[in-house]
Amino acid sequence: AQSVTQLDSQVPVFEEAPVELRCNYSSSVSVYLFWYVQYPNQGLQLLLKYLSGSTLVESINGFEAEFNKSQTSFHLRKPSVHISDTAEYFCAVSLNDYKLSFGAGTTVTVRA
Amino acid sequence: DTGVSQDPRHKITKRGQNVTFRCDPISEHNRLYWYRQTLGQGPEFLTYFQNEAQLEKSRLLSDRFSAERPKGSFSTLEIQRTEQGDSAMYLCASSSGQNNSPLHFGNGTRLTVT
Numbered sequence: 481a482q483s484v485t486q487l488d489s490q491v492p493v494f495e496e497a498p499v500e501l502r503c504n505y506s507s508s509v510s511v512y513l514f515w516y517v518q519y520p521n522q523g524l525q526l527l528l529k530y531l532s533g534s535t536l537v538e539s540i541n542g543f544e545a546e547f548n549k550s551q552t553s554f555h556l557r558k559p560s561v562h563i564s565d566t567a568e569y570f571c572a573v574s575l576n577d578y579k580l581s582f583g584a585g586t587t588v589t590v591r592a
Numbered sequence: 593d594t595g596v597s598q599d600p601r602h603k604i605t606k607r608g609q610n611v612t613f614r615c616d617p618i619s620e621h622n623r624l625y626w627y628r629q630t631l632g633q634g635p636e637f638l639t640y641f642q643n644e645a646q647l648e649k650s651r652l653l654s655d656r657f658s659a660e661r662p663k664g665s666f667s668t669l670e671i672q673r674t675e676q677g678d679s680a681m682y683l684c685a686s687s688s689g690q691n692n693s694p695l696h697f698g699n700g701t702r703l704t705v706t
Contacts, residue, residue: 516697
Protein backbone atom coordinates (compact mmCIF):
# COMPACT_ATOMS: atom_id res chain seq x y z
CA ALA A 481 0.00 0.00 0.00
CA GLN A 482 1.05 3.57 -0.61
CA SER A 483 1.14 6.34 1.96
CA VAL A 484 1.95 10.03 1.99
CA THR A 485 3.45 12.14 4.75
CA GLN A 486 3.22 15.90 4.66
CA LEU A 487 5.74 17.06 7.18
CA ASP A 488 4.23 20.47 7.94
CA SER A 489 0.62 21.00 8.93
CA GLN A 490 0.84 24.81 8.97
CA VAL A 491 3.16 27.10 7.03
CA PRO A 492 2.88 30.84 7.64
CA VAL A 493 4.75 32.93 5.09
CA PHE A 494 5.06 36.59 4.16
CA GLU A 495 3.97 37.84 0.76
CA GLU A 496 6.71 37.66 -1.89
CA ALA A 497 8.74 35.22 0.24
CA PRO A 498 9.53 31.71 -1.00
CA VAL A 499 7.69 28.67 0.30
CA GLU A 500 8.41 24.94 0.30
CA LEU A 501 5.88 22.29 1.25
CA ARG A 502 7.39 18.92 1.99
CA CYS A 503 5.91 15.62 0.88
CA ASN A 504 7.34 12.14 1.31
CA TYR A 505 5.71 8.96 0.10
CA SER A 506 6.20 5.26 0.60
CA SER A 507 5.57 2.65 -2.04
CA SER A 508 7.20 -0.55 -3.20
CA VAL A 509 6.33 0.16 -6.83
CA SER A 510 6.39 3.11 -9.20
CA VAL A 511 3.72 5.68 -8.49
CA TYR A 512 2.14 8.79 -9.88
CA LEU A 513 2.41 11.92 -7.70
CA PHE A 514 0.09 14.88 -7.41
CA TRP A 515 -0.38 18.17 -5.61
CA TYR A 516 -3.93 19.41 -5.10
CA VAL A 517 -4.93 22.81 -3.71
CA GLN A 518 -8.09 23.74 -1.87
CA TYR A 519 -8.87 27.43 -1.66
CA PRO A 520 -11.28 28.59 1.08
CA ASN A 521 -14.83 27.41 0.40
CA GLN A 522 -13.84 25.69 -2.83
CA GLY A 523 -13.29 22.11 -3.97
CA LEU A 524 -9.94 20.42 -4.49
CA GLN A 525 -8.15 21.44 -7.68
CA LEU A 526 -5.24 19.71 -9.35
CA LEU A 527 -2.14 21.92 -9.11
CA LEU A 528 0.41 19.69 -10.83
CA LYS A 529 1.30 16.05 -11.36
CA TYR A 530 4.24 13.79 -12.06
CA LEU A 531 3.57 10.76 -14.22
CA SER A 532 6.91 10.10 -15.92
CA GLY A 533 9.69 11.90 -17.77
CA SER A 534 11.18 15.11 -16.44
CA THR A 535 11.38 15.04 -12.67
CA LEU A 536 10.60 18.77 -12.43
CA VAL A 537 6.98 19.67 -13.07
CA GLU A 538 5.47 23.14 -13.09
CA SER A 539 2.02 24.65 -12.67
CA ILE A 540 0.62 27.64 -14.51
CA ASN A 541 0.68 29.82 -11.40
CA GLY A 542 4.37 29.56 -10.55
CA PHE A 543 4.51 26.44 -8.38
CA GLU A 544 6.92 23.64 -9.16
CA ALA A 545 7.59 20.23 -7.67
CA GLU A 546 10.50 17.88 -8.09
CA PHE A 547 10.23 14.12 -7.97
CA ASN A 548 13.18 12.60 -6.12
CA LYS A 549 13.05 8.83 -6.34
CA SER A 550 16.00 8.15 -4.06
CA GLN A 551 14.50 10.29 -1.30
CA THR A 552 10.91 9.32 -2.14
CA SER A 553 9.95 12.96 -2.05
CA PHE A 554 7.82 15.33 -4.11
CA HIS A 555 8.28 18.73 -2.48
CA LEU A 556 6.32 21.73 -3.73
CA ARG A 557 7.97 25.14 -4.07
CA LYS A 558 7.16 28.65 -5.12
CA PRO A 559 9.83 31.37 -5.20
CA SER A 560 7.48 34.24 -4.39
CA VAL A 561 3.99 33.78 -2.92
CA HIS A 562 0.93 36.01 -3.18
CA ILE A 563 -1.91 36.57 -0.77
CA SER A 564 -4.07 34.55 -3.16
CA ASP A 565 -1.92 31.46 -2.54
CA THR A 566 -3.46 31.14 0.91
CA ALA A 567 -5.00 27.67 0.80
CA GLU A 568 -4.65 24.09 1.92
CA TYR A 569 -2.30 21.96 -0.16
CA PHE A 570 -2.54 18.18 -0.42
CA CYS A 571 0.09 15.81 -1.74
CA ALA A 572 -1.23 12.55 -3.19
CA VAL A 573 0.14 9.32 -4.60
CA SER A 574 -1.45 6.76 -6.87
CA LEU A 575 -0.68 3.53 -8.65
CA ASN A 576 -3.26 4.39 -11.28
CA ASP A 577 -5.34 7.37 -12.27
CA TYR A 578 -8.33 7.00 -9.99
CA LYS A 579 -7.42 5.83 -6.50
CA LEU A 580 -5.46 8.57 -4.80
CA SER A 581 -3.91 8.34 -1.33
CA PHE A 582 -3.71 11.83 0.14
CA GLY A 583 -1.53 13.32 2.82
CA ALA A 584 -3.09 15.18 5.75
CA GLY A 585 -2.58 18.55 4.07
CA THR A 586 -0.53 21.69 4.70
CA THR A 587 -2.26 24.98 5.38
CA VAL A 588 -0.40 27.91 3.85
CA THR A 589 -1.24 31.34 5.20
CA VAL A 590 0.28 34.24 3.32
CA ARG A 591 0.54 37.51 5.23
CA ALA A 592 1.16 40.98 3.85
CA ASP B 593 -18.66 22.84 -18.10
CA THR B 594 -20.32 23.71 -14.83
CA GLY B 595 -18.11 21.55 -12.69
CA VAL B 596 -19.02 18.77 -10.30
CA SER B 597 -22.09 19.60 -8.29
CA GLN B 598 -22.97 18.12 -4.90
CA ASP B 599 -26.17 18.42 -2.95
CA PRO B 600 -26.75 19.26 -0.18
CA ARG B 601 -23.78 21.36 0.93
CA HIS B 602 -24.51 20.65 4.57
CA LYS B 603 -26.55 17.99 6.33
CA ILE B 604 -27.21 17.68 10.03
CA THR B 605 -28.89 14.50 11.16
CA LYS B 606 -29.54 12.56 14.33
CA ARG B 607 -27.78 9.31 14.99
CA GLY B 608 -29.65 6.39 13.54
CA GLN B 609 -31.24 8.32 10.68
CA ASN B 610 -30.58 7.60 7.01
CA VAL B 611 -29.09 10.23 4.71
CA THR B 612 -28.59 10.43 0.97
CA PHE B 613 -26.24 12.67 -0.95
CA ARG B 614 -26.26 13.43 -4.64
CA CYS B 615 -23.43 14.13 -7.05
CA ASP B 616 -23.73 15.42 -10.60
CA PRO B 617 -20.46 14.96 -12.45
CA ILE B 618 -19.15 16.99 -15.32
CA SER B 619 -21.21 16.00 -18.33
CA GLU B 620 -19.64 13.27 -20.46
CA HIS B 621 -17.26 12.24 -17.69
CA ASN B 622 -17.68 8.50 -17.48
CA ARG B 623 -15.81 8.03 -14.20
CA LEU B 624 -17.22 9.13 -10.85
CA TYR B 625 -15.56 8.84 -7.45
CA TRP B 626 -16.54 9.23 -3.82
CA TYR B 627 -14.03 10.26 -1.18
CA ARG B 628 -14.44 11.07 2.51
CA GLN B 629 -12.48 13.70 4.42
CA THR B 630 -12.44 13.97 8.18
CA LEU B 631 -11.13 16.96 10.12
CA GLY B 632 -7.37 17.32 9.88
CA GLN B 633 -6.99 14.53 7.35
CA GLY B 634 -6.72 14.27 3.62
CA PRO B 635 -9.49 12.71 1.53
CA GLU B 636 -9.84 8.92 1.64
CA PHE B 637 -11.03 6.86 -1.32
CA LEU B 638 -14.43 5.22 -0.86
CA THR B 639 -15.53 3.94 -4.27
CA TYR B 640 -15.62 4.65 -7.98
CA PHE B 641 -17.81 4.03 -11.00
CA GLN B 642 -17.05 3.55 -14.65
CA ASN B 643 -20.33 4.56 -16.25
CA GLU B 644 -22.96 2.71 -14.19
CA ALA B 645 -20.64 -0.04 -12.97
CA GLN B 646 -19.20 0.21 -9.47
CA LEU B 647 -15.70 -1.12 -10.00
CA GLU B 648 -14.05 -0.80 -6.61
CA LYS B 649 -15.08 -0.26 -3.02
CA SER B 650 -12.83 0.60 -0.13
CA ARG B 651 -12.93 -1.31 3.12
CA LEU B 652 -13.98 2.03 4.63
CA LEU B 653 -17.33 1.54 2.92
CA SER B 654 -19.19 -0.50 5.51
CA ASP B 655 -22.43 -2.30 4.73
CA ARG B 656 -24.33 0.77 5.97
CA PHE B 657 -23.02 2.67 2.96
CA SER B 658 -24.32 2.20 -0.55
CA ALA B 659 -23.52 4.12 -3.70
CA GLU B 660 -25.33 3.97 -6.99
CA ARG B 661 -25.01 5.46 -10.43
CA PRO B 662 -28.04 3.97 -12.16
CA LYS B 663 -27.84 5.68 -15.53
CA GLY B 664 -24.14 6.40 -15.63
CA SER B 665 -24.70 10.09 -14.95
CA PHE B 666 -25.47 11.34 -11.43
CA SER B 667 -24.65 9.27 -8.36
CA THR B 668 -26.10 8.92 -4.89
CA LEU B 669 -24.38 7.91 -1.68
CA GLU B 670 -26.66 6.65 1.07
CA ILE B 671 -25.68 6.08 4.67
CA GLN B 672 -28.08 4.02 6.74
CA ARG B 673 -28.33 4.17 10.53
CA THR B 674 -25.83 7.01 10.77
CA GLU B 675 -23.28 7.05 13.55
CA GLN B 676 -21.34 9.97 14.99
CA GLY B 677 -18.20 8.59 13.36
CA ASP B 678 -19.79 9.17 9.97
CA SER B 679 -19.46 12.92 10.47
CA ALA B 680 -17.17 14.09 7.67
CA MET B 681 -16.99 15.90 4.35
CA TYR B 682 -18.09 13.63 1.52
CA LEU B 683 -16.41 14.54 -1.74
CA CYS B 684 -17.41 13.56 -5.23
CA ALA B 685 -15.11 13.76 -8.23
CA SER B 686 -15.33 12.88 -11.88
CA SER B 687 -12.92 12.35 -14.75
CA SER B 688 -13.06 11.57 -18.42
CA GLY B 689 -11.48 8.17 -17.90
CA GLN B 690 -8.77 8.77 -20.47
CA ASN B 691 -5.31 7.81 -19.35
CA ASN B 692 -4.19 9.92 -16.42
CA SER B 693 -7.05 12.38 -16.83
CA PRO B 694 -7.29 14.55 -13.70
CA LEU B 695 -10.00 14.22 -11.10
CA HIS B 696 -12.34 17.21 -10.84
CA PHE B 697 -13.75 17.53 -7.33
CA GLY B 698 -16.99 19.04 -6.16
CA ASN B 699 -17.27 21.27 -3.10
CA GLY B 700 -18.44 18.38 -0.97
CA THR B 701 -21.31 17.62 1.39
CA ARG B 702 -20.54 18.19 5.05
CA LEU B 703 -22.36 15.67 7.25
CA THR B 704 -22.78 16.23 10.97
CA VAL B 705 -24.31 13.41 13.00
CA THR B 706 -25.55 14.50 16.42
